[in-house]
Amino acid sequence: MxxxxxxxxxxxxxxxxxxxxxxxxxxxxxxxxxxxxxxxxxxxxxxxxxxxxxxxxxxxxxxxxxxxxxxxxxxxxxxxxxxxxxxxxxxxxxxxxxxxxxxxxxxxxxxxxxxxxxxxxxxxxxxxxxxxxxxxxxxxxxxxxxxxxxxxxxxxxxxxxxxxxxxxxxxxxxxxxxxxxxxxxxxxxxxxxxxxxxxxxxxxxxxxxxxxxxxxxxxxxxxxxxxxxxxxxxxxxxxxxxxxxxxxxxxxxxxxxxxxxxxxxxxxxxxxxxxxxxxxxxxxxxxKEENLRKKLTNLNPYVKLARENLIYYFTHGKKIKDLSNVSNELLNQKHGVFVSLKKFGNLRGCIGTILPTTNSVGEEIIKNSIEAAIHDPRFNPVSESELEDIEISVDVLMDSQPCRKEELNPKKYGVIVSNGYKRGLLLPDLEGVDTIEEQLKIACKKAGLWQNENYNIKKFEVVRYKEGE
The missing domain is CATH 3.40.830.10 (LigB-like)
Structure with a gap:
C-alpha cells in the first residue's frame, strides 16, 4: 500500500x-x-x-x-x-x-x-x-x-x-x-x-x-x-x-x-x-457465524425460547402456540418478564410486564419478545435480517415491595414509582445508572412525574438471563 x-x-x-x-x-x-x-x-x-x-x-x-x-x-x-x-x-x-x-x-x-x-x-x-x-x-x-x-x-x-x-x-x-x-x-x-x-x-x-x-x-x-x-x-x-x-x-x-x-x-x-x-x-x-450458531444452540431455556419465538414469528407471522417443548421450569411459574434486544451493544427494543399477564413465564417471554421486536415505540420494527446481530436478554421480575428511597440500590434492585395512574419502572444494573438519584430521575420521567412530586416507591429484584451466559 x-x-x-x-x-x-x-x-x-x-x-x-x-x-x-x-x-x-x-x-x-x-x-x-x-x-x-x-x-x-x-x-x-x-x-x-x-x-x-x-x-x-x-x-x-x-x-x-x-x-x-x-x-x-x-x-x-x-x-x-x-x-x-x-x-x-x-x-x-x-x-x-x-x-x-x-x-x-x-x-x-x-x-x-x-x-x-x-x-x-x-x-x-x-x-x-x-x-x-x-x-x-x-x-x-x-x-x-x-x-x-x-x-x-x-x-x-x-x-x-x-x-x-x-x-x-x-x-x-x-x-x-x-x-x-x-x-x-x-x-x-x-x-x-x-x-x-x-x-x-x-x-x-x-x-x-x-x-x-x-x-x-x-x-x-x-x-x-x-x-x-x-x-x-x-x-x-x-x-x-x-x-x-x-x-x-x-x-x-x-x-x-x-x-x-x-x-x-x-x-x-x-x-x-x-x-x-x-x-x-x-x-x-x-x-460471526460461530456466534450465531451459539445463539441458536443456547442451552439457557429463557433466552432460547425468546429467540426461537422470534424466528418462528418471522417465518410464520405468528407466535409459538405449541408449548410441548418448553421447559417445565418456564411453565410452572408466573412472573412479570422483560425482554431486551441489543444490536451491536445498543438497545434495539425492550418491552415487559411488571406483573404476569399470562399463565406462565414461558408465555410471558413469547408475548414480550414479539412486543420488544415489533412494538417498542422508540424504534422501527426489527427486521428478520437483523436477528443474527441481535443479543437477547430476559429479566424475570420477582415480587416488588414498598420501600424508602434510602433502601434502593440501582445495581441490585429495580424500581417502580407511582402516583395514581402514573407509573414508571426501571430495571436494575443498567449501564450509566449508578446512583439512586439517577435511577429515580429516569423512572419518574418514564412515569410522567416530577421528582418533587409525591410518589410511592417499590423495589424489586430480577433474575437476568443473557445469551452466551
Whole structure:
C-alpha cells in the first residue's frame, strides 16, 4: 500500500490545546509531545488527503456518515475557545468513489451535507474529534484535503469492510494519503473522571494497546464484549475502520504515549505495515457465524425460547402456540418478564410486564419478545435480517415491595414509582445508572412525574438471563 504513508491513532481531548487547557494541558505533556511528533511526520509526508475517522460528528445508528460538501468548517467555541477555527476542503472525488463502492457492496454509508443534516436539526461542521488531531497537523502542514468520516454502530464486520473500501479507493486514486483514527480509550479510569470508575477501564486500555502493539488484530475482534461496554470508550470503532485499511498486511504498533490523568485514557500510536497474508476479514466472518450458531444452540431455556419465538414469528407471522417443548421450569411459574434486544451493544427494543399477564413465564417471554421486536415505540420494527446481530436478554421480575428511597440500590434492585395512574419502572444494573438519584430521575420521567412530586416507591429484584451466559 505504497500510497498510504501514515497510520495513526490520536486522542481528542480539547483540554490538550493550551487555549482551552490554560495550564492543565501540562498534565498531558507526553500526549502533547506525541501528537506533535505525528504532526511533524505528516508534514514531512505531505499527503494529498487526510482521512479522519471520528466518533463525535453527527452519528447515525444505521450508517457511516461521510461529510460531503466542497468545504467543511468548525471552531471550538463549545469549549470556550472561539479563536481556533478551521475551514478545510473536502476530497469530493474520494467521497464519490467510496460512496459508490459501499453502495455496490451493501455497506451502510451515507453522504451528509448541510441540507441533509438540517432535517435532524444538526449542523454540517467539524467536530472536536477531528479538530483536536488536526490542530496539531495544521501547525506544520495545511496543504491537504479532508475525508471526514463518522463511524456508526453497524458491527465489526461492516466497519472492517468499510476500512477495506478506503484502501481500494486510495489505490485507485493513486495519491498520497494519511489515515487518522480519532478516539479516546476508557473514560472510567478514576472516580473523578467524566464517568464513574470501572475496573474494566484499565483492563480495556491495556488489552487494546497490547494487541495493537503486537499486531494481534484478530484478538481485538475477540475482546470481551462486557469489558468493552463497561469501559466507556469511544476509540474502538475508529480503530476497527483503520484496521480494515491494513487488511492483507502484518502490522506493528508503536505506542508513542499513554496517559490518563483526568480519568480518560489517551493513547497515541503509529503503525508500521509489512507484507503478509493477514486475512482478518475471513476470521471476523467465521466468528460471526460461530456466534450465531451459539445463539441458536443456547442451552439457557429463557433466552432460547425468546429467540426461537422470534424466528418462528418471522417465518410464520405468528407466535409459538405449541408449548410441548418448553421447559417445565418456564411453565410452572408466573412472573412479570422483560425482554431486551441489543444490536451491536445498543438497545434495539425492550418491552415487559411488571406483573404476569399470562399463565406462565414461558408465555410471558413469547408475548414480550414479539412486543420488544415489533412494538417498542422508540424504534422501527426489527427486521428478520437483523436477528443474527441481535443479543437477547430476559429479566424475570420477582415480587416488588414498598420501600424508602434510602433502601434502593440501582445495581441490585429495580424500581417502580407511582402516583395514581402514573407509573414508571426501571430495571436494575443498567449501564450509566449508578446512583439512586439517577435511577429515580429516569423512572419518574418514564412515569410522567416530577421528582418533587409525591410518589410511592417499590423495589424489586430480577433474575437476568443473557445469551452466551
Amino acid at each position: 505504497k500510497n498510504i504513508l501514515g497510520y495513526y491513532l490520536m486522542p481528542h481531548p480539547p483540554i490538550i490545546i493550551p487555549d482551552i487547557g490554560k495550564g492543565e494541558e501540562k498534565k498531558l505533556e507526553s500526549t502533547l509531545n506525541a501528537c506533535n511528533k505525528i504532526a511533524k511526520e505528516i508534514s514531512d509526508i505531505k499527503p494529498n488527503t487526510i482521512v479522519v475517522i471520528t466518533p463525535h460528528a453527527t452519528m447515525f445508528s444505521d450508517a457511516i456518515a461521510i461529510s460531503n460538501e466542497e468545504k467543511i468548517s468548525g471552531d471550538l467555541s463549545k469549549f470556550n475557545c472561539s479563536n481556533i477555527k478551521m475551514n478545510i476542503l473536502i476530497d469530493m472525488e474520494f467521497n464519490n468513489k467510496i460512496i459508490q463502492l459501499c453502495a455496490d457492496e451493501e455497506i451502510p454509508a451515507v453522504p451528509v451535507d448541510s441540507k441533509f443534516l438540517l432535517q435532524f436539526d444538526r449542523k454540517y461542521e467539524l467536530d472536536h474529534g477531528t479538530m483536536v488531531p488536526l490542530y496539531f497537523v495544521n501547525k506544520y502542514y495545511k496543504e491537504y484535503k479532508l475525508v471526514h468520516i463518522t463511524y456508526s454502530m453497524i458491527g465489526d464486520l461492516n466497519l472492517y469492510k468499510f476500512g477495506m473500501n478506503i484502501k481500494k479507493v486510495i489505490e485507485e486514486l493513486n495519491r498520497k494519503v494519511v489515515i487518522i483514527a480519532s478516539g479516546d480509550l476508557s473514560h472510567k479510569l478514576k472516580e473523578e473522571g467524566p464517568y464513574s470508575y470501572s475496573p474494566y477501564g484499565e483492563k480495556f486500555d491495556k488489552e487494546i494497546l497490547n494487541n495493537l502493539e503486537k499486531g494481534n488484530v484478530s484478538e481485538i475482534f475477540n475482546m470481551n464484549k462486557t469489558m468493552i461496554e463497561k469501559a466507556g470508550e469511544c476509540g474502538l470503532n475508529s480503530i476497527l475502520v483503520l484496521l480494515g485499511v491494513t487488511e492483507g498486511s502484518n502490522i506493528k504498533g508503536n505506542i508513542l504515549s499513554y496517559e490518563g490523568p483526568f480519568g480518560v485514557g489517551y493513547g497515541v500510536m503509529k503503525f508500521d505495515l509489512e507484507d503478509g497474508n493477514n486475512n482478518t476479514l475471513e476470521y471476523i466472518a467465521k466468528r
